[in-house]
Structure formats: structure tokens, C-alpha cells
Amino acid sequence: MKTTTRAPDAGWLEQARRITGGQVLTAADDLQKYSHDELATPQYNALPAAVLKPGSEQEVAELVALCARTGVPVTPRGGGTGLAAACVPAPGGVVLSLEQLDHVVEADPDNLAITVQAGLTLNRLNQEAEALGLYFPPHPGDEGACVGGLVATNAGGARAVKYGTIRRFLLGLQVVLASGQVLELGGKRLKNSTGYGLQELMLGSEGTLGIITRVTLALLPKAGSMQTLVVSFADLDRALDAVPGLLASGVVPCAVELLEHGVLACAERHLNRRWPATRGRASLMVILDGPDEEDVLGQAERVSAALERAGALEVLLAESPARQREILELRSLLYEALRPATAELYDICLPRSQIAGHVAFVHELEARHGISLPTYGHAADGNLHTHFLRCALVDGAIGEELPGWRELLPVVRGELYADAAARGGVISGEHGIGQAKKAYLEANLGKAVVETMRAVKRALDPQGILNPGKIFEP
Numbered sequence: 303m304k305t306t307t308r309a310p311d312a313g314w315l316e317q318a319r320r321i322t323g324g325q326v327l328t329a330a331d332d333l334q335k336y337s338h339d340e341l342a343t344p345q346y347n348a349l350p351a352a353v354l355k356p357g358s359e360q361e362v363a364e365l366v367a368l369c370a371r372t373g374v375p376v377t378p379r380g381g382g383t384g385l386a387a388a389c390v391p392a393p394g395g396v397v398l399s400l401e402q403l404d405h406v407v408e409a410d411p412d413n414l415a416i417t418v419q420a421g422l423t424l425n426r427l428n429q430e431a432e433a434l435g436l437y438f439p440p441h442p443g444d445e446g447a448c449v450g451g452l453v454a455t456n457a458g459g460a461r462a463v464k465y466g467t468i469r470r471f472l473l474g475l476q477v478v479l480a481s482g483q484v485l486e487l488g489g490k491r492l493k494n495s496t497g498y499g500l501q502e503l504m505l506g507s508e509g510t511l512g513i514i515t516r517v518t519l520a521l522l523p524k525a526g527s528m529q530t531l532v533v534s535f536a537d538l539d540r541a542l543d544a545v546p547g548l549l550a551s552g553v554v555p556c557a558v559e560l561l562e563h564g565v566l567a568c569a570e571r572h573l574n575r576r577w578p579a580t581r582g583r584a585s586l587m588v589i590l591d592g593p594d595e596e597d598v599l600g601q602a603e604r605v606s607a608a609l610e611r612a613g614a615l616e617v618l619l620a621e622s623p624a625r626q627r628e629i630l631e632l633r634s635l636l637y638e639a640l641r642p643a644t645a646e647l648y649d650i651c652l653p654r655s656q657i658a659g660h661v662a663f664v665h666e667l668e669a670r671h672g673i674s675l676p677t678y679g680h681a682a683d684g685n686l687h688t689h690f691l692r693c694a695l696v697d698g699a700i701g702e703e704l705p706g707w708r709e710l711l712p713v714v715r716g717e718l719y720a721d722a723a724a725r726g727g728v729i730s731g732e733h734g735i736g737q738a739k740k741a742y743l744e745a746n747l748g749k750a751v752v753e754t755m756r757a758v759k760r761a762l763d764p765q766g767i768l769n770p771g772k773i774f775e776p
């Protein structure tokens with residue numbers, strides 16, 4: 303695709319200031335925050351030429367029209383919590399931050415729906431749903447993420463086993479196209495067979511097909527009760543072998559997280575708190591929810607029985623909300639605990655039956671290359687998180703930097719992705735492709751699929767101004 307982009311000059315910035323009432327940042331100190339997302343690797347970071355902070359959907363449309371007229375590349379940004387370097391600007395381009403578009407447009411409990419501006423954070427969305435006595439189940443780990451970003455990455459999280467990803471909750475969108483034209487897609491209806499699914503096309507499009515300004519999301523009645531089980535096993539294989547029996551028990555768990563005790567030790571040190579299970583080398587953390595306590599305790603009994611049949615060493619029930627929070631925090635802070643030593647984080651997603659084989663392959667790579675690749679994840683939906691560590695990890699303590707890790711990184715990454723593809727997996731289950739994984743997209747999906755994606759991109763963004771260089775090369 304031939305792009306015709308250029309950097310903004312002083313006259314351009316003046317026009318942008320006129321549109322936004324002066325909300326344009328150009329000072330180096332102000333731009334720094336917009337030069338990266340939460341991906342640990344700094345190699346993709348780049349300062350934008352300017353940051354535009356529109357205060358309304360109309361201003362977004364006018365700014366994009368300005369970019370289209372002048373060929374200036376524009377990268378939308380929500381909370382900047384992404385893990386694929388997808389909201390990092392293209393060289394010479396501007397960032398369009400949605401942070402000021404953070405209002406609730408309409409709360410509609412009768413239709414179990416809420417319409418919000420794209421810059422509303424997940425944290426605020428949860429509060430708004432709670433105030434309605436309702437619930438927004440998808441929960442990617444960082445509540446600073448914005449609703450537009452959740453849609454643009456089709457975010458997932460641990461509760462996808464029972465509730466699915468953002469895809470399942472997306473009802474409607476307002477999108478600004480590369481021309482500046484505004485589309486209203488979907489609505490509050492649960493069914494729609496009226497033409498192409500343009501709204502679904504925006505899911506996971508990472509700002510490359512349009513800028514999302516408003517989102518209508520489905521909500522659910524709030525679960526009346528929740529329980530967390532921690533179930534330990536002799537080793538990871540036994541824990542994984544137990545998952546099919548758990549899913550066949552008739553209970554649909556909210557989440558089933560796979561955790562190796564050796565990896566958890568890192569979070570235990572970080573938080574100075576102990577994981578409740580003391581026996582074995584791996585645990586499943588099972589979260590159950592339901593209309594009331596009796597229902598959830600019934601589910602817990604069936605799950606415990608299924609896991610005991612599969613060789614569980616101990617089954618611990620965290621009854622109080624405080625205890626549940628403590629356990630969840632240890633799982634949630636695993637990423638933070640490993641982050642100082644992390645060079646890259648992967649989010650491969652596999653058919654469930656292939657998880658054990660892939661994890662065994664990860665351990666083989668650790669032994670073959672003398673590195674640590676701590677792995678945990680969402681055991682019941684096949685989405686694993688593997689960290690490539692620059693340092694050794696011994697008993698949960700981060701050790702010295704390993705010589706030669708830089709040379710090993712692309713080798714190990716390539717081997718992990720090739721193994722995932724051979725097992726029918728994808729290289730991203732929830733974080734997206736961004737810049738970090740684009741070199742591997744074609745090997746994973748095949749040339750014809752990527753060419754079709756490019757054709758869609760050309761049709762919707764013929765000049766290539768929308769977030770160029772993400773998902774694939776321009």
C-alpha cells in the first residue's frame with residue numbers, strides 16, 4: 303500500500319488548535335507520556351509530533367478530516383495500557399487522545415445497555431454499571447483502559463470462559479472514518495442481519511480502520527454471589543488434565559486461572575503475602591458466580607468433586623470477599639512482579655486441548671536455552687501469558703541479567719509462535735498485534751487472509767493515515 307503521509311507544520315498545528323480550542327500539546331515533556339504504552343520493550347517508543355485532545359465527537363471528525371486533507375498520520379489513543387505498542391505514533395504523526403471524551407451518553411437499564419464516549423475508563427464504566435445495579439463482565443487487568451481501546455483490541459481477560467470477550471458485549475458504535483465521515487453502527491438491538499457487520503470489523507482493528515468515538519455496550523444483571531476456589535495439584539500437567547473434567551461438570555466457571563507455584567513466589571515476594579495452597583507445584587484458581595450463595599456453594603461442591611476425581615491435592619474455598627480479593631490480587635500482580643525482569647510478554651491462545659503440549663514446549667525451551675519463561679494464564683479459554691525474562695528467576699527472586707538474552711529473544715519468540723501455529727493457535731488472544739507481533743502475522747494466518755485484511759484497509763483508509771505501521775507494514 304502506498305502511503306502519502308507527511309508531518310504537521312506550524313500552520314497545521316494552528317488549524318488543530320482552532321478546532322480543539324487550544325487543546326494541542328507540542329512540548330517535549332508533555333509528549334513523553336504519549337510515546338509508549340505498557341509494553342516493557344522500549345524499542346517501539348516514539349514521540350508524536352503533537353498530541354490532539356478533542357473535547358467532542360465533532361472535533362474528532364474535524365481533526366481527522368484535517369489529517370485526511372493534509373496526509374498527516376494519526377494514531378488514536380485511549381488509556382495507553384496496551385501491550386503491543388499499538389498506540390505509539392507513526393514517525394512524524396500525531397496522537398489523537400480520546401481522554402476528554404469520557405461522558406456517559408445514556409444509561410438504559412430497561413434495555414440492559416449503556417452508551418458512553420470512547421475515552422471513559424473501564425474503572426468508571428464498572429462504577430456506572432454498579433450504580434445501575436448491573437454488571438459489565440469483561441475484565442482485562444488494567445482498569446485505566448478506555449472503552450474505545452477495549453473495542454479496538456477486542457480485549458478479553460479472565461472472565462472470558464463464561465462471559466466471552468468485548469465482542470459479546472458490543473451493541474453499537476459511532477466511528478469517524480479516515481475521511482472524517484461519521485458512521486453510526488449497530489444500536490441497542492440484540493440481533494441484526496442487515497448488511498455487512500461493519501461494527502464487528504472495528505473490533506480489534508487497533509485504530510487502523512476508524513476512530514471510535516461512542517460505544518453502546520450490553521450489561522448484565524449483577525451476580526448475587528461469588529466464590530473463589532484455590533485447588534492445588536502435584537504439577538502443571540495434572541492441573542491442566544483436570545480442566546476438561548471441570549468443564550464437563552455442568553458448571554460454567556467465571557474464570558479458571560493456571561498458576562505455577564514457582565512463578566507465584568515472585569508475586570508472593572512482591573506483596574509479602576502467601577498463596578493459600580501449600581501442597582504441590584501448581585494451582586487452578588476457579589472463580590464462580592451465580593444468583594445467590596446457595597447456588598454458588600452448589601457449584602463449588604460440583605467443581606471440587608470433579609477436581610478431586612482428577613487428583614487435586616487440596617481444595618480451598620475463599621469465602622469472605624476480603625480473602626477473595628487477597629487471592630485475586632496475588633494473581634493480578636504477577637505481571638507487575640515479573641515486569642522488572644520482563645523483556646517481552648506473549649498472549650498466545652490455543653485450543654484448550656493443546657495447552658499442556660504448548661506449556662511442555664515452553665519448559666523445553668527453558669531447559670534448552672537456560673532461560674526463564676514463566677507462564678500462567680486462562681486455562682479454560684486457552685489463553686496463556688508467557689514472559690521472556692532478561693534475568694534468571696530462582697525461588698521467585700529475580701537474579702542477574704543473563705548474557706546473550708538479546709540474541710535469544712527473537713529465536714525464542716519465533717519458536718513459541720511457530721509451536722502455537724502448529725497447534726492451531728493464534729499469536730494474540732487479547733492484546734492485539736500492534737507493532738510487536740506484525741512480523742509474525744502472515745505466518746500465523748496465511749498470506750490470503752492478510753491480503754484480504756490489507757484490501758479492507760485500502761478501502762477504508764486509501765491514504766493510509768490511520769495508525770500506519772500497526773498490524774502490518776504500510
Ligand SMILES: Cc1cc2nc3c(=O)[nH]c(=O)nc-3n(C[C@H](O)[C@H](O)[C@H](O)COP(=O)(O)OP(=O)(O)OC[C@H]3O[C@@H](n4cnc5c(N)ncnc54)[C@H](O)[C@@H]3O)c2cc1C
Pocket residue numbers: 339340377378379380381382383384385388389400420441442443444446447448449450451452453454455456457458459460507508509510512513514515637732733769772
Ligand atoms: C497490567 C495489565 C493487565 C492487562 N490485562 C489484560 C487482560 O487481561 N486482557 C486484555 O485483553 N488486555 C489486558 N491488558 C492490555 C490492555 O489493557 C488492553 O489491550 C486494553 O484494551 C487497551 O485499552 P487502552 O484504552 O489502554 O488502549 P490503548 O493502549 O490506548 O490503545 C490500544 C489500541 O487501540 C487503539 N485505540 C485506542 N482508542 C481507540 C479509539 N477510540 N478508536 C480507535 N482505536 C483506538 C490504539 O490506536 C491502539 O491501536 C493489560 C494491560 C496491563 C498493563
